Amino acid sequence: MAEAQTGSDGAPCTTVTFDRSLYSEAGVLAAVAVFDGFATVTVTEAESGWTVRLEEPDPRYADVLGDELANYALAESVSQQRAGGAA
């Protein structure tokens, strides 16, 4: 879920955590690649999945960036699952 947080420097940031059993890695990374230009994006991988951190977002899209990224990752994951890839 996209959660608005405050970074260590006090600047606002958003984190989105994707569960490995529901989202594919390729889907998450595709979303990160697409939204990389709208914020400083870092991905942290854990056993349960991936956490995407969005910092210094483009102010025009800051409110929706996490949700849009999550939608994109889900769409990609579903498409890949339908194409026969592992999700």
Add this chain to the structure above:
Amino acid sequence: MSADADDLELGYDLGARTVSFDLNEELYSKEAVYGAAYLFLDRVYVFLTRTGDAQTRVRLRAKGEATESDLEALAGEFANELLNQMVRRQVSDATSQIREYTLARAFFGNEGRASIDSLLAELDAEDLDDDPLEIEVPWERSGQGTVGG
């Protein structure tokens, strides 16, 4: 805020522009959840999380302002679409053998070959002696095939 389970079979939580509910994967397959979620992506923000071994939490967040009744309707529509996806899957599974048989018969069955053979025989037997449009006469020999002369 939670709805009374007696009033609505799908229990859900309402938040700011958000409705969330848990789905039991023993009842709703992951494919059905994916199918329904995919159809809602253009209308709402969809997020899936794992809340248990066989439980998926679906969170739908409206892209604009939404009242409680809007969100309740959204949850209901999603639940309906889940059932739709389940039924589609069941029908697909139940008729897969029929589809495979029909395709196999269309491509490899004797009837198809016989019909092609009969068409070829029909062409062979056709009387091609009459050629009122002189289609069989080569273009050059007909005297119309010269260019620029």
